[in-house]
Amino acid sequence: MFRNQYDTDVTTWSPAGRLHQVEYAMEAVKQGSAAIGLRSKTHVVLATVNKASSELSAHQKKLFKIDNHIGIAMAGLTADGRVLSRYMRSECINHHFVFESPLPVGRLVVQVADKAQVCTQRSWKRPYGVGLLVAGLDETGPHLYQNCPSGNYSEYQAFAIGSRSQAAKTYLERKFETFMECTKEELIRHAVFAVKESLQEEELSSGNCGVAVVGIDEPFVVLDPKTLQSYIESLETGKEEQQTMEETGTDDRQSLQVQHEGTGSRGISVGAGDDSPTDMET
């Protein structure tokens, strides 16, 4: 992206009808390390690539529990992400205090989106520089949403954001039709595999990725390194099995395929959001 005349203020439109500051904020998300989310009929899994700024430092925390039934993964300015997660936790607790029941995740996502939108329409503010993948439950089941710095939000069957997320997205696009019927373990394996794709050359270990799960009657929990390592190892063995299955064409699960919800903004989003203003116009 090149520097433009109309990109100094977030409240200045460009002649092409774009808000460049908002787009730059979304660039910040794309530069952050990857976050991946996918869901089935009963569970939602979030996975992140954890980058350490140096060999001496610990990894950045990118998975946050918001409430027992909601959690987020973030990509971008994690400081902004912390502020948003504090807001989300506060909203959940307030709702619980008044109604003694969990805040439906869809409603929380809209509140966060409205909060982000405010920052795109005040000259003394700047947009949040973090993209969130929100995993949660409500009465209609498990859901996965993405929150953008632009104030947009959409629901997904599976999605990935951040740097090198296209590799993960390609894998998810290949496999997402099977996700609805997956068990929790299968879903986690898919998520870990997607992280592996994003890491490309680097060796996948419990040190450089994080996974969290939330499900019906199962509170949101970030997997501990030991469990995560066992999933990573099972990937290696599972991978050989998968290859032989594909060769002999007996992968029953994929042929028996069932739906993926077919309304509006659901379903896999293809890479369009990366370098055009379509995100803002929807």
Add this chain to the structure above:
Amino acid sequence: MGSVVRCDRYPYVTGSSVLGIKYKDGILLASDTAGCYGSTVRYKSVERLKRIGDNTILGASGEISDFQAITNLLDELITEDWMWDDGNKLGPFEIHNYLNRVMYNRRNKFDPLWNSLVLGGIKKGKKYLGMVSMIGVHFQDNHVATGFGNHLARPIFRDEWKEDMTLEEGVKLLEKCLLVLFYRDRSAINKFQMANVTEGGITITEPFALKVNWELEAFRNPTKGAEGSW
């Protein structure tokens, strides 16, 4: 605003008891339709049972104007919930908790809503029946009553309520208690309403009267056994 002015020291137009029971398919609420102005039974067609959304019913005793304010609040809440249009809906338990917060907060400001509320509903097969008082005491039970109903109706409930009663049995039990209340509660009249909530919806009956019998033995010599009475 309203923090120093204590405008609600005593209620003016009041409703008497509300009764509620769980039965096999849902919840039944009953009350009479009297609004008393002190010791005068001034208004005889006050509806004290209201529907909230499409899975909850609310009954109130106490100050009628406060009940109307509460109904307005709840209607706004339900409308806002409906506007989300996202497949999620506030259930009776959530409304109970919301009401409790409202009542308790008013009590803390020394400006209570002078009501005892009975809330009943059913959501996804789960039945709920509870009570919230004007000081914010709240609980759930299989049968509840407010005001005089606590003293006259609940003992009957404790003896005769059982799990999974049919609609007929439930109505009969409530009618028995309503009759006792009419005989013994001076602010009750012989004009009642019943509200029924099931998975299929809410019905509130038109006002009806019960057959009374003042020739009963107990009324023949009412002060017999009560030393010093007249």
